[in-house]
Every structure is written in structure tokens, then in C-alpha cells.
Amino acid sequence: MNSPLAGTVDTTTNDMVISLTPVAVEKVTELRDAEPEGKLLGLRLEILGDDGRDFTYDLSFDEIVKAELSDIVRSHEGLRVIIPAKDAANLEGATLDFEEGGLVLRNPNRPRQLQIGNLLTTDDLSDQIRSVVELQVNPALDAHGGFVTFVGHDGEGRAYLTMGGGCHGCSMSRVTMLQGVQATLKTEIPDIHQVIDATDHSVGENPYFA
Numbered sequence: 001m002n003s004p005l006a007g008t009v010d011t012t013t014n015d016m017v018i019s020l021t022p023v024a025v026e027k028v029t030e031l032r033d034a035e036p037e038g039k040l041l042g043l044r045l046e047i048l049g050d051d052g053r054d055f056t057y058d059l060s061f062d063e064i065v066k067a068e069l070s071d072i073v074r075s076h077e078g079l080r081v082i083i084p085a086k087d088a089a090n091l092e093g094a095t096l097d098f099e100e101g102g103l104v105l106r107n108p109n110r111p112r113q114l115q116i117g118n119l120l121t122t123d124d125l126s127d128q129i130r131s132v133v134e135l136q137v138n139p140a141l142d143a144h145g146g147f148v149t150f151v152g153h154d155g156e157g158r159a160y161l162t163m164g165g166g167c168h169g170c171s172m173s174r175v176t177m178l179q180g181v182q183a184t185l186k187t188e189i190p191d192i193h194q195v196i197d198a199t200d201h202s203v204g205e206n207p208y209f210a
Helices: 022-033 085-091 124-142 173-188
Strands: 041-049 056-063 072-076 079-083 095-099 102-106 146-153 158-165 194-197
Touching (some): 022 079, 022 095, 022 102, 041 085, 124 146, 124 158, 124 173
Antiparallel strands (some): 041 056, 072 079, 095 102
């Protein structure tokens, strides 16, 4: 993120893949301008995974000149957003907003159907996961009024859980799941290397992915 701006690739048109609310533009622009490279940077939005009921996203600042020729670059009130071509269809119609907890991406698109019925639930590994969830994870989440429920695992190191209480629909739920719950399970159970949020956050009293 330290090369000079030269030969910038900018395909700015009215054909926007996603939309940004005014407050999102303001907040992201403030964060961008705080970086040493400032206006040389664009916000890169990428889909990292599609194993749960919603996509897993990554947002980062990257130099505009380093965008791939296939990347889609759009300007939102002076803030450039970079979207990999491979993710454009799955981000079409999404809206990036800013709430008290931080940035929230509302995406009407969903990944492939989650096959919950094919998960393992009665083996020794399932018992280990339930034990860690009940004895370590949920007591920690209880302070925030939330809890998680073990759904099953796929036999390949991925555990599927749903979130309830204060965690369901919370804009910070994915951070809680990936940084907290996953870290605990990976530490306590070496056979688990990823936690998938199987919650449908689009329903309930406080839907996150609406």
C-alpha cells in the first residue's frame, strides 16, 4: 500500500454493483484518509467463503493501481470501491451501511443451500464440541445475553453452530463467532479448524442480513 498513484484503473460508471449509504461513505472515507496513502487507496470488498447461510466477507484498503484488470472499480462520492469480478454477481444489489457496531453489509444474495441434514452429530467429536460449547463458550457469551447451539460437523474439520439470544441478528455476531467461538474450539479441539455460522440472521426481531 505504498506505491505512487500512476496509471490508475478506474471504471467509474453509473452501473454500481453495490450501494453505500451516506454515513458509510463518510465513515469509510475517514478511515481511508487516516491511512498514510490516503486517497491513493480504495475499499476492496471480497467474498471469502460461502459455507454458511450467508457469505463471509473481507473489507480492506488497497491501492487502486494494484487492482486487477478484471476488478470492478466504482466511485461512490469520491470513495472508490474495488470488487473482484468473481464476486460481482453475488454482491449485486448489496448495501454497505454503518451502524453503532461498525460496518454492516446487507446482501440480498445467499450462498448455495446449506446441507444441515448431512452433518455428523452423534460421534465422539460431536460430544467434544458440545462439551466445549456448554462449559466454555456459552458461559462467556451469557454475559452478552447470547448463546450458540451445536448443529453438527462435516467430518472435515468444520463445525456448524447457530447463534441465539443477543447474538442472533447482532451486527457484531460474525465477529463474535469467528474471533471468539472459533478460536476457543480450535484451541480445545485440534480436529476443528473452522466454525460455520448456520444462523439465519435475516429473520427475528433484529435481523442483521436483511
